[in-house]
Amino acid sequence: MLLKFSPANAKTKRLYQIPGLQKYLQNGRKVYSLDLLSGWTCPGAKDCQAKVIVDKLGKRKVQDGRDTQFRCFSASQEALLTPVYNARKHNMELIKGAKTIQKIRDLIEWSMPKNCGILRWHVAGDFFKRIYLEAAYQVAMNNPTRLFYAYTKSLKYLANLSCLNLRKGIILPNFLVTASLGGKYDYMIPLLKIRTAKVVFSESKTRLPIDHTDEFASRPGGNFALLLHSTQPAKTPAAEAWQKIRTTVGGYSR
Numbered sequence: 275m276l277l278k279f280s281p282a283n284a285k286t287k288r289l290y291q292i293p294g295l296q297k298y299l300q301n302g303r304k305v306y307s308l309d310l311l312s313g314w315t316c317p318g319a320k321d322c323q324a325k326v327i328v329d330k331l332g333k334r335k336v337q338d339g340r341d342t343q344f345r346c347f348s349a350s351q352e353a354l355l356t357p358v359y360n361a362r363k364h365n366m367e368l369i370k371g372a373k374t375i376q377k378i379r380d381l382i383e384w385s386m387p388k389n390c391g392i393l394r395w396h397v398a399g400d401f402f403k404r405i406y407l408e409a410a411y412q413v414a415m416n417n418p419t420r421l422f423y424a425y426t427k428s429l430k431y432l433a434n435l436s437c438l439n440l441r442k443g444i445i446l447p448n449f450l451v452t453a454s455l456g457g458k459y460d461y462m463i464p465l466l467k468i469r470t471a472k473v474v475f476s477e478s479k480t481r482l483p484i485d486h487t488d489e490f491a492s493r494p495g496g497n498f499a500l501l502l503h504s505t506q507p508a509k510t511p512a513a514e515a516w517q518k519i520r521t522t523v524g525g526y527s528r
Contacts, residue, residue, distance in 0.1 A: 275364075275368060276381075277308060277365050277381060277382065277385035277386075278361045278364055278365055278385075279306040279307070279308055279385065279386065279387055279390070280306060280307045280308070280309050280361070280397065281305075281306060282305040282306065282307075285487065285488055286305050286307065286394055286488050287305070288486070288487035288489070289392055289487065289492060290305065292487070292489050292492075292493075294493060295421065295492065295493070298392050298419070298420060298421040299392065300391070303389050303390065303391025303392075304387070304389050304390065304391060304392075305391065305393075305394070306386075306390050306392070306393050307393065307394040307395070307396065307397040308382070308393060308394075308396065309362050309365060309396060309397050309398040309399055310362050310365050310369070310396060310398060310399025310400075310402070311325070311359075311362045311363050311366045311399060312324060312325055312326070312348040312349040312362075312398045312399060313325025313337075313349055314399075314402075315399040315402035316346075316399065316400045316402065316427065316428075317400070317428060317458075318400065318426070318427030318428045318430070318457040318458045318459050319339065319400070319457060319458070320339070320341045320427075320456055320457050320458050321341065321342065321343045321344065321455075321457070321473075322342065322344055322346045322454075322473070323338065323339025323340075323341060323346070324336050324337065324338050324339060324345045324346040324350075325339075326352040326353050326359060334359060335353055336349050336350060343456070344473060344475075344502055346398075347503050348397060348398035348399075351398070352398070362398055362399065365399075366399070369406055373405075374405065375408045375409045378405060378406055378409035379409040379412045379413055379416075382409065382413050383413060383417075386413075390420060391421065392420070392421045392422075392492065393420065393422050393423075394422075394423055394424065394488065394491075395410060395422060395423070395426075396426075400427060401424070401426055401428040401431055401432075402428070403431070404431045407428065407431045407432065407434075408431075408434070410422070410449075411435055411446070411449065414445070414446050414449035417448070418447070418448055420448060421448050421492060422450070423449070423450040423451065423452075423488075423491055423492045424450070424451050424452070425451075425452050425453075425471060426451060426452070426453065427453070427454050427456075427457030427458070427459060428459070429457070429462040429463070429468070430459050430462065432451065432466065432468070433462065433466060440467055440468035440469065441467050441468070441469060441496070442469060442495060443468070443469045443491075443495065444494050450491065450492055450493065450494065451468070452468075452469055452470065452471045452490075452491050452498075453466070453468045453470045454470075454471055454473075455470050455471065455472045455473070456472075456473065469495070469496055469497050469498075470497045471490075471491065471499065471500050472497075472498075472499050472500070473499070473500050473501075473502055474499045474500070474502065475502050476501075477501065480499045482497055482498050482499040483498050483499070484498065484499045485499070485500055486501070
């Protein structure tokens with residue numbers, strides 16, 4: 275069985291318009307993501323912790339974590355959209371079943387669309403085990419004409435890799451990474467000297483540049499912010515902030 279890769283979403287479609295990325299998109303090559311179940315594959319999640327649980331009748335609902343300050347948008351997708359939930363569960367189970375770096379690497383490379391030019395690791399999910407991240411590293415090494423990038427809270431696994439310049443997010447020339455703030459392993463950020471992304475509830479709440487298109491995440495550079503997006507738990511500061519974003523900014527649909 276093969277992994278299921280997702281086509282570009284409303285945000286990552288913007289990558290087609292960024293001049294600096296065109297070399298990866300020549301000859302009709304496209305943007306994809308490889309997604310897993312949210313929460314269930316996010317060992318470092320804290321502030322955004324959420325996962326979908328399924329009851330005895332097969333009904334899905336989002337379960338927020340004990341420390342959740344804002345809900346992971348991809349968990350909300352999985353509760354609403356059965357094909358999305360099924361595809362991510364399928365990928366998670368296949369990667370969990372692959373027990374070595376080589377098996378995971380081969381699974382990814384055999385499954386990857388031939389016309390993949392840019393791959394975002396995990397619009398949903400994260401590197402949930404060390405050998406998975408090390409396999410992703412080898413995939414990038416084996417495919418130098420493709421661009422790979424990721425947000426991650428799994429910093430304890432990242433510490434095992436030989437990286438070029440984490441201050442600018444560079445693991446390899448074609449593999450970029452950003453530490454997503456608000457996780458269990460934030461204490462490792464100064465040790466790794468890695469760039470960060472912070473979720474903010476309003477553009478006025480930060481002096482950092484806000485990445486609306488994944489341009490900052492997919493290119494070398496410094497710290498940046500992300501604007502809160504998607505449905506939030508009722509009667510929370512995050513829900514109030516999201517309502518304002520929807521009516522005044524439009525989120526990532528603009």
